[in-house]
Amino acid sequence: MPEKLRDRATIPIFFQNCFRRCFSIPIELIVDILLRLPVESLIRRGCVCKSLRSLIFDPRFVMTHLNNTVTGINMNMNMNLLVSHNDSLLSMYCEGSKDGDGSHLAIKKVDHPAVMDPDVCLCILGSCNDLVCLEIGDDNSIIILWNPCTRDTKVLAQPPYHFQDKMFHGFGYDSLTEDYKIMLATEGPSEVMMNVFSLKRNSWRTYEYLADLRTTDQQGCFLNGALHWITSGTITSLDLADEEFKEIVPLPYCGNTDYSFEGVTSARNCLYLYNDPTEDTDFCIWIMKEYGVKESWTRVIKISSEILAQQVFVEVDKLELKVVCILENGEVLMDHEGKVLVSYNPKTRTFRNIINGKEDDEFQATTYLETLVSPVTAAEGGGGANNM
Numbered sequence: 001m002p003e004k005l006r007d008r009a010t011i012p013i014f015f016q017n018c019f020r021r022c023f024s025i026p027i028e029l030i031v032d033i034l035l036r037l038p039v040e041s042l043i044r045r046g047c048v049c050k051s052l053r054s055l056i057f058d059p060r061f062v063m064t065h066l067n068n069t070v071t072g073i074n075m076n077m078n079m080n081l082l083v084s085h086n087d088s089l090l091s092m093y094c095e096g097s098k099d100g101d102g103s104h105l106a107i108k109k110v111d112h113p114a115v116m117d118p119d120v121c122l123c124i125l126g127s128c129n130d131l132v133c134l135e136i137g138d139d140n141s142i143i144i145l146w147n148p149c150t151r152d153t154k155v156l157a158q159p160p161y162h163f164q165d166k167m168f169h170g171f172g173y174d175s176l177t178e179d180y181k182i183m184l185a186t187e188g189p190s191e192v193m194m195n196v197f198s199l200k201r202n203s204w205r206t207y208e209y210l211a212d213l214r215t216t217d218q219q220g221c222f223l224n225g226a227l228h229w230i231t232s233g234t235i236t237s238l239d240l241a242d243e244e245f246k247e248i249v250p251l252p253y254c255g256n257t258d259y260s261f262e263g264v265t266s267a268r269n270c271l272y273l274y275n276d277p278t279e280d281t282d283f284c285i286w287i288m289k290e291y292g293v294k295e296s297w298t299r300v301i302k303i304s305s306e307i308l309a310q311q312v313f314v315e316v317d318k319l320e321l322k323v324v325c326i327l328e329n330g331e332v333l334m335d336h337e338g339k340v341l342v343s344y345n346p347k348t349r350t351f352r353n354i355i356n357g358k359e360d361d362e363f364q365a366t367t368y369l370e371t372l373v374s375p376v377t378a379a380e381g382g383g384g385a386n387n388m
Helices: 013-022 027-035 039-048 050-056 059-071 305-311
Strands: 079-085 088-096 103-110 122-128 131-136 142-146 153-155 166-174 179-187 192-198 203-209 221-223 226-231 234-239 244-250 261-267 270-275 283-288 297-303 321-326 332-336 340-345 350-356 363-368
Touching: 027 050, 027 059, 039 050, 050 059, 079 122, 079 321, 122 179, 122 363, 131 363, 166 221, 166 226, 221 261, 221 270, 226 244, 226 261, 261 321, 270 321, 283 321, 297 305, 321 363, 332 363
Parallel strands: 122 166
Antiparallel strands: 079 088, 079 363, 088 103, 122 131, 131 142, 142 153, 166 179, 179 192, 192 203, 221 226, 226 234, 234 244, 261 270, 270 283, 283 297, 321 332, 332 340, 340 350
């Protein structure tokens, strides 16, 4: 992996010479300021100065900027929500205030990846901090990695599963090999076929599993170098380093209440679990405070199923909720059947509807951070944060 920009010795010589002629400010201070700027500001500045552009897209600068973003050092680095809705791609800037009084949501339209037509259907396979994985098309689909900020795109090799229906899937980063990986599971004649794509190898590997790997949620949740799904009575993970399934920990014990656990998500380096709300059970979210320890499960949110049903305009028995993300202030963004996107603030106990789709509308959503990482240079080990 490229070395981080720490001092003058790691700053490219051509950039030092350029700025020595133009400014009396120490070069280290200039670089430190640039490393704290949002991606959009950096790209604008790179367009007016060739030397500055060369620095901004230097692999060492990209890596340091990425780590600053992940660790919260950069200025105005908040969660972004990518939404595919009615043939449009929207970026929603979610700025959650830490004091819990709500969040600001700015919405802007995003250009489609250059390799696709706007009217072609797409499926979001996952996101990993900086890159989004998309499957584009139906019968002759392609899979791409895409940075929504820089618009950089990489078309991946054709998967070997012959366009069978996907059982579940996921996208994450293997910090041991500094490699992005995609997993697509399909059903074979008598087994589960797991197909893993390595960006570094630029190829797929296929594994056969005889075990029953039915999951409640299609998209895996990435945390601690692994993808996570709920299976029968436990949480199963796929370790991206050795590409093997493992059982992490049983689901929380809830006494006499019979919860039907629906999915997992991650926020602030912790695993979260939520259930399927019914007429007999409220909608709840649990946090695993200590990764892998069953006793650390703690319920942090409880919402009346009746109130939720009213918020998304359905009967309780029609609720189909998925947690899209949890913001810094604890606010929860939830998706009902790809038709309604609603947020809930547990501190003020208030709701806000963000998308109210029509009957024939459907959207998909995923989160991402603004970074300079290119899927092309990432294939060479030039992108990825150690603490993802």
